[in-house]
Amino acid sequence: MTDVMFDPHVISKAGVILASSFADKDIDYVVTVETKGIPLAYEVAKNLGVQLITARRDTKITEGSTVTINYVSGTSGRIQQMSLSKKTLKPHSRCIFIDDFMKGGGTAKGIVDLLGEFESELIGIGILIDNIGSEKKLVTDYTAIVDFLGVNDDGEISMIPSEKFR
DSSP states (O other), rough: OOHHTTHHHHHHHHHHHHHHHHHHHHOOOEEEEESSSHHHHHHHHHHHEEEEEBBBOOOOOOOOSSEEEEOOTTTTTTTTEEEEEEETTTOOOOOEEEEEEEOOOOOHOOOOOOOHHOOOOEEEEEEEETTOSSOOOOOOOEEEEEEEEETTTTSOOEEEOOOGGG
């Protein structure tokens, strides 16, 4: 993922594609988690002309008061945390969540719960690559650009454009 996520040509184009999917949604913020998905989320926020907010895995003392939630990772089934500074997000905001890869949807479900603590609404989810081989997703309403089909015996990765972009 790193070679794709940090290639400015790929990410800028992916940002335009995802931003166009949410352009008519009256969005206040783009939200992501502090992972490799930040460059994509930044590009989407830039194209939509809204602020990017990054939920952290660990709290930072310099952020002041924070809201922290526990959530179950859809990938590993482990309990993880995410935090957001109380000053970051205005109540009753309309947000979209942008991430690089979705396997089980646990992070997206955690974002829904975190935004609920701010009385805010998640109105869309945008993903660069969706692992469509995951049997059970914790979220169902999302937009992915590429479907990951798997890795064959020779180690070759198989991906296709998602149905929405074919």
